[in-house]
Amino acid sequence: MSKLPVTYADVEAAARRLAGVAHRTPVLTSRSVNQLTNARVFFKCENFQRTGSFKFRGAYNALAQLSPQQKQQGVLTFSSGNHAQAIALAGQLLGIQTTVVMPKDAPEVKLAATRGYGAEVILYDRAQMSREELAQELSHERQLTIIPPYDHPQIIAGQGTAAKELIEEVEHLDLLLVCCGGGGLLSGSAIATKDSTAKTTPTSPYCRVIGVEPAQADDAQRSFYTKTLQVVHNPDTIADGARTPSLGKFTFPLVLHYVDEMLAVSEEAIARQMFFLWERLKIVVEPTGALAAAALLEGIITMPEARIGVIISGGNIDFKRLKQYEQLLTKEA
């Protein structure tokens, strides 16, 4: 196997760049969850991260490493979600102009948040062009560096710092559950947990790392088990962070190398466990943020007496969609 594109040293370097800039997010525990799962469960709460999701870690790590010329020319990204806000804030903090390509039907609240952090937003029509093409064109025209949402070594290394903090805080894990869209958070988390080259800070090398997807967007699970990249098109899931078409050229080999298993959960399970987390932990978690917890709370994976880490990836809810989530529950009951 060829050399992997990201190592523990990259995650450590990212952690140094993020110190004092990203929040060291809290780790929450719950008696009722421990009882229900017969395990000790540690929730790493990236919904409390700046911009409301883990995405800030990777975005800042990538932008901080641009050359002076690149910084001066500015960056561009394409995202309708959390990565857009993360790039916008990282740019604001580092004094870098940011341009974000978003679909013109993106939620008003996300457009406003991205603009609020000082990004220029360029809208496009999903029906007429692909965001990648438009981004390529704009980047060429305006000399902007593209920072993609997940398939980028510095993005992956940055996302790995959340799991690194979790392991430093709770010391040992038998199982780590991580949601999976494009695989940036999952591969970064797996490196932070299992890379045996880690020297200076603790890892959990025997910890099982499991990625969790929506059943309606299970491309990564299929890629993992067939060892051939599978693609989905506009999957219909409330977990909007997992609507990515496929793993990437960096994340796929990392997932294959480090991840032990891939699981999928239904839309009903995502909604049910999202509300369960709201109700029991008193924290606001977005649908994608509930994916990893859902696999555990639904009993799809069990590990009696184990120490289990669960990454809550974000908490950016569009409250206009609450009704849709509630309807999923009603359907079930």
Add this chain to the structure above:
Amino acid sequence: MSKLPVTYADVEAAARRLAGVAHRTPVLTSRSVNQLTNARVFFKCENFQRTGSFKFRGAYNALAQLSPQQKQQGVLTFSSGNHAQAIALAGQLLGIQTTVVMPKDAPEVKLAATRGYGAEVILYDRAQMSREELAQELSHERQLTIIPPYDHPQIIAGQGTAAKELIEEVEHLDLLLVCCGGGGLLSGSAIATKDSTAKTTPTSPYCRVIGVEPAQADDAQRSFYTKTLQVVHNPDTIADGARTPSLGKFTFPLVLHYVDEMLAVSEEAIARQMFFLWERLKIVVEPTGALAAAALLEGIITMPEARIGVIISGGNIDFKRLKQYEQLLTKEA
């Protein structure tokens, strides 16, 4: 003025009883809230307290002080809300039998939670009898000690420990905002903040303490300004913790003595700011828990550059009521 029924020494003693039993809840801050209010705002998050609200503090403090005989005979309370669960858990931890009188139309989720902590629940028909009468009768018949939800010196002292922790953590406050139902949390908080007899731990004696009620249940505000106890009957507010008929014989004199001002907020403001807290702080806050924050976030009270404490009293949401809360927003927009 006659001697007040609760002093700082009582709050300190309560804090000692609660050490290692109650959670020392987190204090959250938010850049966007600070910017919006032009102040430094500290949210004391009792939604993360055991049973999901501050009520556990008072309940445990009261039950821990019962005589051996009273403990053996058991206790009784009347509450359809957070106090019921708090008494049930405190009883479970202290090995005391608990009986809770609840209306038979109380939400199923609250009945289940109260029973889950081992309490015996006795249902009554609101139309046919008063809960106080039924409680008196049962207490006499079964030799149970009644622990009322707020008008009790040990309950008040226990509730004061939240503000005590807040001041210890942030050191100085210019303003403290506290929701007000029966006045247990408000008077306890005011004692913890302003009682000049405090010797061993810091207070903020010049801090303004303001109580906040729903406009549709503004009995305490009217009592405060007329200096005569005012009563409301079944006020129609989403802030169910503030549906209490009036201040009590212990809480009224304490509120009159210590509190600087009373404010009221509309139903729309409660719903709007509850969702704002969910969205920005990523925490689940119940309507009553959003009262104090709403007065600040709606600009009803302003104090430029000040250090402002806000008590988030609880996070027990009946998710079946979400639609009702959302409708209040739609009405507004």
